[in-house]
Amino acid sequence: MQKPLIRVSAGIIRNEFKQIYLTQRLEGQDFAQSLEFPGGKVGEHELPEEALKRELEEEVGIHVLSAYPYEHFSFEYPNKIIEFYFYLVEEWVGEPFGREGQEGFWVTQSELDAGQFPPANGMLIQRLRSEC
Numbered sequence: 001m002q003k004p005l006i007r008v009s010a011g012i013i014r015n016e017f018k019q020i021y022l023t024q025r026l027e028g029q030d031f032a033q034s035l036e037f038p039g040g041k042v043g044e045h046e047l048p049e050e051a052l053k054r055e056l057e058e059e060v061g062i063h064v065l066s067a068y069p070y071e072h073f074s075f076e077y078p079n080k081i082i083e084f085y086f087y088l089v090e091e092w093v094g095e096p097f098g099r100e101g102q103e104g105f106w107v108t109q110s111e112l113d114a115g116q117f118p119p120a121n122g123m124l125i126q127r128l129r130s131e132c
Contacts, residue, residue: 005081009052010039011089012070013062013096018132019106021096023060031118037086038096038104048085056089061099065091071127075120082120 013021022035040055042048053064067087074083098104110132114125 003076003079003081005083007042007048007051007083007085008039009042009048009055009085009087010037011052011056011064011067011087012037012128013056013060013089013092014109015090015106018109020109020112020128021060021104022107023098024103025118026100026102034118035107035116036118036121042085049087052085052087052089056092056096059099059102060096060104062092062094062096064089065093071124073123077120084120084124086124 015021021038023038025032025034025036027033038056038060039052040059042051046054049067052067056062056064067089069085070088071086072084074081096104109128112125112128114122117125
C-alpha cells in the first residue's frame with residue numbers, strides 16, 4: 001500500500017537578532033511537545049508560498065511581507081511521506097504568538113537543538129546552525 005504524501009509549508013521566522021520563532025507541538029499531535037517551525041498543510045490547489053502565508057496568519061498571527069525558499073525535501077515516516085517547503089521569513093507585520101494555544105518562543109539560531117524537533121528536521125537544523 002502506498003503511503004500518503006502530505007505537503008507542508010513552514011516558516012523560519014527570524015528576527016534581526018538571529019533568533020528564530022518556534023512553537024511547541026500540542027498534545028494529541030504526532031511528536032507532541034516537540035519544537036517546530038510554524039506552518040501547516042498545503043491545500044490541494046494551493047501554492048506552497050500561499051499556504052505558508054495563510055498558515056502563519058492562522059497559527060501565529062503574523063502577516064508575511066516576504067518569504068524566500070530556504071529548503072525543500074521529503075521525509076519518509078513509517079505511515080506517511082511529508083514533502084516540506086521551508087521559507088525564510090524576515091519581514092512580517094505583527095508579533096508572533098501561539099494563536100492556537102501552543103507555546104511559542106524565540107531561540108537563538110546557534111542554540112537550535114535537533115533533538116528537540118521531529119526527526120525530519122535534523123538536516124535543516126544542521127544547516128541553520130552551520131550558518132551562524
